Amino acid sequence: MKKVLIIGATSAIAEATARLFAKRGDRLFLLARDEEKLSVVARDLKVRGAEDVLTGAFDAVDMEAHGPMLDAAVKGLDGIDIVLVAHGTLPDQSACEASAEETLLAMNINTMSVISLLTHLGNIFENQGSGSIAVISSVAGDRGRLSNYVYGAAKGAVSIFLQGLRHRLHKAGVHVLTIKPGFVDTPMTAEFPKGPLWAQPDQIGRSIFTALEKKKLVIYAPGFWALIMLIIRLVPNWIFHKTKL
Ligand SMILES: NC(=O)c1ccc[n+]([C@@H]2O[C@H](COP(=O)([O-])OP(=O)(O)OC[C@H]3O[C@@H](n4cnc5c(N)ncnc54)[C@H](OP(=O)(O)O)[C@@H]3O)[C@@H](O)[C@H]2O)c1
Numbered sequence: 001m002k003k004v005l006i007i008g009a010t011s012a013i014a015e016a017t018a019r020l021f022a023k024r025g026d027r028l029f030l031l032a033r034d035e036e037k038l039s040v041v042a043r044d045l046k047v048r049g050a051e052d053v054l055t056g057a058f059d060a061v062d063m064e065a066h067g068p069m070l071d072a073a074v075k076g077l078d079g080i081d082i083v084l085v086a087h088g089t090l091p092d093q094s095a096c097e098a099s100a101e102e103t104l105l106a107m108n109i110n111t112m113s114v115i116s117l118l119t120h121l122g123n124i125f126e127n128q129g130s131g132s133i134a135v136i137s138s139v140a141g142d143r144g145r146l147s148n149y150v151y152g153a154a155k156g157a158v159s160i161f162l163q164g165l166r167h168r169l170h171k172a173g174v175h176v177l178t179i180k181p182g183f184v185d186t187p188m189t190a191e192f193p194k195g196p197l198w199a200q201p202d203q204i205g206r207s208i209f210t211a212l213e214k215k216k217l218v219i220y221a222p223g224f225w226a227l228i229m230l231i232i233r234l235v236p237n238w239i240f241h242k243t244k245l
Contacts, residue, residue: 008087030042063112070124084136085114091110126174142159
């Protein structure tokens with residue numbers, strides 16, 4: 001049995017991962033914004049075998065509340081083995097290009113709130129000297145591209161922050177996992193036409209669960225995205241700038 005905190009627990013990817021924690025009989029603390037949806041998810045996870053399921057309210061942009069919220073969650077769980085940070089939005093790239101306000105809102109939700117949470121969590125895990133911090137970033141953070149560089153910059157900043165946090169917490173015995181999914185069929189991407197590169201949330205959930213068990217540091221999910229992003233990172237600018245990626 002592990003004590004697991006899930007932030008953004010109503011996310012489709014988080015829910016798929018949480019089902020595997022529940023099956024193991026873990027004790028769960030779920031934080032999310034939509035209280036109605038959260039109570040449905042909590043009931044389902046209890047039926048699936050979770051030892052206990054506690055819930056609390058979380059609004060990513062209310063950053064002053066993060067510290068007390070995390071302290072209450074860790075107290076509720078009576079310690080913490082794993083945290084999964086999953087919340088996020090996919091901003092409209094054109095709207096962001098037209099408005100600094102839209103861009104900053106996207107950065108606030110996808111980067112600043114995550115950095116705020118990780119600063120508190122880093123200290124909590126460092127003090128206890130054990131556990132895993134897992135955060136959903138994205139393949140989009142690997143290279144800025146014209147089609148989604150606001151989201152890409154937001155996730156890229158999170159990936160670099162995690163790199164540094166991992167380096168710092170290594171000597172404390174704390175494991176830090178960066179999760180980089182490719183295209184996943186969730187409410188966030190409901191409007192997109194789907195194709196062969198798309199994965200279902202259950203598949204990503206299994207990858208996250210296994211990566212936590214094996215204490216992996218960075219995963220692409222599904223794994224073939226590691227090769228795709230390697231190629232995308234290596235394409236020289238004189239070719240890259242002719243594409244519409
Ligand atoms: N789907 C993909 O293709 C894909 C690819 C790479 C990475 N990711 C990342 O995977 C993570 C999970 O996304 P998903 O695909 O599972 O999408 P999802 O089902 O739409 O989940 C997004 C979650 O973020 C929450 N959220 C958004 N803004 C929030 C705020 N201000 N405060 C609190 N919660 C907020 C949503 O809560 P509400 O229900 O209240 O709106 C929802 O629970 C995200 O970090 C996303 O960037 C997704």
